[in-house]
Amino acid sequence: xxxxxEFDQQGSVPNRDxxxxxxxxxxxxxxxxxxxxxxxxxxIIAGFAIQFISGFNSAxxxxxxxxxxxxxxxxxxxxxxxxxxxLSLSGLLGILLAPLYVGLIYIVNKYNTKSQIDFADLFIxxxxxxxxxxxxxxxxxxISSVAMTLCFFPxxxxxxFLMLGYPILLFENATATEALGKSFNIAxxxxxxxxxxxxxxxxxxIAGIILxxxxxxxxxxxxxxxxxxxxxxxxxxxxxxxxxK
Numbered sequence: 001x002x003x004x005x006e007f008d009q010q011g012s013v014p015n016r017d018x019x020x021x022x023x024x025x026x027x028x029x030x031x032x033x034x035x036x037x038x039x040x041x042x043x044i045i046a047g048f049a050i051q052f053i054s055g056f057n058s059a060x061x062x063x064x065x066x067x068x069x070x071x072x073x074x075x076x077x078x079x080x081x082x083x084x085x086x087l088s089l090s091g092l093l094g095i096l097l098a099p100l101y102v103g104l105i106y107i108v109n110k111y112n113t114k115s116q117i118d119f120a121d122l123f124i125x126x127x128x129x130x131x132x133x134x135x136x137x138x139x140x141x142x143i144s145s146v147a148m149t150l151c152f153f154p155x156x157x158x159x160x161f162l163m164l165g166y167p168i169l170l171f172e173n174a175t176a177t178e179a180l181g182k183s184f185n186i187a188x189x190x191x192x193x194x195x196x197x198x199x200x201x202x203x204x205x206i207a208g209i210i211l212x213x214x215x216x217x218x219x220x221x222x223x224x225x226x227x228x229x230x231x232x233x234x235x236x237x238x239x240x241x242x243x244x245k
Contacts, residue, residue: 011112013232018196025201025229029222031111032104035122036221039100044217046097050089056082091141098137099125101224102170108228109171109238129169135176136165156202160194161187166224167231171238186234194230201226 014024029036051057102125110117125133140162147154164183168174174182187194205223208215231238 011237021229025225029225040217054082054086056086095137104224132176160198
């Protein structure tokens with residue numbers, strides 16, 4: 001496990017309300033959005049690679065669905081060539097790229113504390129608490145998947161309990177279960193604010209699809225910044241971590 005020095009620097013902290021948290025996240029994201037775009041580009045390139053490996057063609061599937069005349073009830077996704085393998089590889093990709101989310105949160109804290117940012121900071125999650133980040137990603141993924149299979153709306157009400165997980169893993173070097181438990185307990189006591197931040201942050205994150213498809217590259221990472229702002233609001237500004245050379 002990597003060793004880190006900690007030191008205090010100035011930085012902003014939002015109030016414990018949805019409006020203040022989202023405003024804080026906006027201010028933070030304006031300074032780091034290029035790193036968020038890099039993370040999304042990496043994800044998209046990896047996604048295309050998975051399609052190539054699995055033999056799944058999403059464009060072809062969309063054409064088949066369009067030819068169905070809008071009747072999707074009889075459309076069988078599992079009969080689409082390569083779909084099952086693509087789905088499995090996509091899940092694995094989501095887990096392996098989870099450290100990038102942590103890296104973006106780390107960069108945001110550096111920006112907030114006015115520390116110098118290096119491109120390598122985006123990959124700190126692969127050096128700091130890597131195993132627990134992967135475990136947490138699996139657990140949170142299972143929770144989210146179960147919520148979504150029940151209906152779309154349950155995920156909206158469940159996700160607030162997961163908001164603090166990644167920041168806790170990074171700044172407190174916690175285990176996956178510790179991060180999940182602490183995030184759940186704090187969200188439970190402040191559920192209204194967490195739910196508000198989740199809904200508003202989520203709407204902004206998917207706005208890129210609604211406004212201009214490719215724009216999702218710019219907007220999607222915003223939720224990671226909201227997680228950082230929520231952490232600052234309820235647990236205070238974390239001290240910046242510096243890797244020992």
